[in-house]
Amino acid sequence: MHQEHRFVNLSDEFDATAPFYAEHRPGIPDEAVDLLARRVAGKVHRVLLDLGSGTGQVPLALSRKVTEIDVVERDAGMLAEADRRLAGLPATIRLHHTPAEEFEPPSPSWRADLVTISRAFHWMDQPLVLSRLEGMTAPDATVAVMGDGSLWTARAEWTDALRALIQEYLGPERRAGKSRTYAVHGRPYREVLSDSAFHHVEEHSIPVERKWTADGVIGYLYSTSFASRAVFGDQVDAFEHRARALLDRYAATSGGLTEHAVFTLLLATRRG
Numbered sequence: 001m002h003q004e005h006r007f008v009n010l011s012d013e014f015d016a017t018a019p020f021y022a023e024h025r026p027g028i029p030d031e032a033v034d035l036l037a038r039r040v041a042g043k044v045h046r047v048l049l050d051l052g053s054g055t056g057q058v059p060l061a062l063s064r065k066v067t068e069i070d071v072v073e074r075d076a077g078m079l080a081e082a083d084r085r086l087a088g089l090p091a092t093i094r095l096h097h098t099p100a101e102e103f104e105p106p107s108p109s110w111r112a113d114l115v116t117i118s119r120a121f122h123w124m125d126q127p128l129v130l131s132r133l134e135g136m137t138a139p140d141a142t143v144a145v146m147g148d149g150s151l152w153t154a155r156a157e158w159t160d161a162l163r164a165l166i167q168e169y170l171g172p173e174r175r176a177g178k179s180r181t182y183a184v185h186g187r188p189y190r191e192v193l194s195d196s197a198f199h200h201v202e203e204h205s206i207p208v209e210r211k212w213t214a215d216g217v218i219g220y221l222y223s224t225s226f227a228s229r230a231v232f233g234d235q236v237d238a239f240e241h242r243a244r245a246l247l248d249r250y251a252a253t254s255g256g257l258t259e260h261a262v263f264t265l266l267l268a269t270r271r272g
Contacts, residue, residue, distance in 0.1 A: 016230060017223050018077035022055040022085065024219030028118060029263050031206045032146065037065040039142040039267065040113050048091075049112035049136075051100040051129065052120025056082030063089040066114070070106065074099040100129050103136075111138045119147040121189060130196035139270065143198045145189050148208060148263040151217065152226055158250035158257055162217070165246060166227055169239050175226045178233075182226065189266055198268035205262050212257040214247040 040046040046066040050058045053073045059082070063069065069091050073079040079097050086093050096103055100117075101124065115133055117124070133143060151159055152166075152174055174182040193201050212220075218240060221227040229236045251257050 016077070017225075017228050018055060018075065018081045020219050020223035020228075021078065022081040024216055024223055025054070025057065026148075026208075026210060027057050028061055028146070029206050029208055032204075032263055032265055033061045033065075035204055035265060035267070036062060036114060036116065036142075036144055039144075040066060043113060046114070047110070047112045047138075049103075049115045051103070051115065051117045052124065053082055054078050054118075054120070056085050058116045058118050059091075059093070060085055060089075062114075062116075063091050066091055068092045068094070070094045070096060070103075070112070072096045072098060072100055072103045099124075101125050101132070103132070105136045110136065111141070112136060113138050113141050115141065115143045117143070117145050121145050121147070126189075126192050127196070130193070130198060134197045141269070143193070143268045144265055145193065145268070146263065146265040148261045150224065150226075151220060151259070152224075154259050154261065156259065158247065158254060159259065161246055161250065162243065165239070165243060166221075169232060169235055170227075175231050177225050177228075178231055193266060193268040196268070197270055200269045200271055202267045204265045204267070206265070208259075208261045208263050210259040210261065212259060214244050214251065214257070217247055217257065218243060 040048075045068070047068045047070070048059065048062055048066040049070045049072065050056075051072045053059060053071045055078055056071055059069045059071055063086070069086075071079070071082050071086070071093065073082060074097070076097060079095055083095055094106055100120075115137060130143070137143070152163060176182040190201050190203065193199065221243075222229050225231075232239050247257060
């Protein structure tokens with residue numbers, strides 16, 4: 001798993017994306033849920049810490065596998081959506097409106113058994129987060145860094161055409177909000193983890209096939225930092241009109257809008 005990004009404050013860049021994120025972002029595969037659940041199986045008290053939680057997809061998927069969940073998200077809109085989605089679940093839920101780098105445990109004795117970071121590690125100060133986790137995790141805890149790319153990085157005829165259309169409006173560089181471009185420095189996540197206290201790393205790759213609709217793709221794009229409504233500004237309606245025409249054309253001529261992705265999990269512990 002690749003593609004790290006230097007730490008930036010993106011709270012303002014995700015304004016108004018939370019409803020799109022909650023409705024249109026794909027969840028994590030069942031096989032990934034099973035792998036994560038096994039990491040805490042057999043424990044009476046099972047504490048999940050989810051960093052960069054977004055709208056709470058991972059806590060929602062694991063809510064019946066753990067007894068406590070701490071949800072950490074820097075964006076207030078995302079956290080509000082997570083609160084709504086996680087209401088009434090059997091686990092004890094605590095919400096923390098803070099960056100992962102600044103999370104403080106709810107009590108001095110608190111320790112996480114499983115830490116998950118899904119599709120968010122690239123926005124974090126990775127060495128700082130991993131260093132801070134040393135003092136707030138159980139000795140046998142697992143740190144799970146996972147993700148599967150995006151429709152920007154997907155390679156299919158229809159996603160290539162869609163990316164070209166986005167670039168026609170926003171320029172050739174992938175955007176990271178209204179005023180930034182996405183900067184990749186190329187150090188693999190596995191290497192970052194290996195340089196931390198959680199240096200024993202297992203990698204699991206899960207093939208995923210997704211069937212999209214035009215509505216789903218547009219909603220997904222509006223949930224991202226590279227193609228949100230705010231990034232397009234006053235060109236958003238013109239873009240959407242052309243994007244829907246493009247997607248409808250490919251759906252009609254290519255047998256549907258299919259994405260083939262690989263969901264990768266890096267499961268890191270202090271020892272094997």
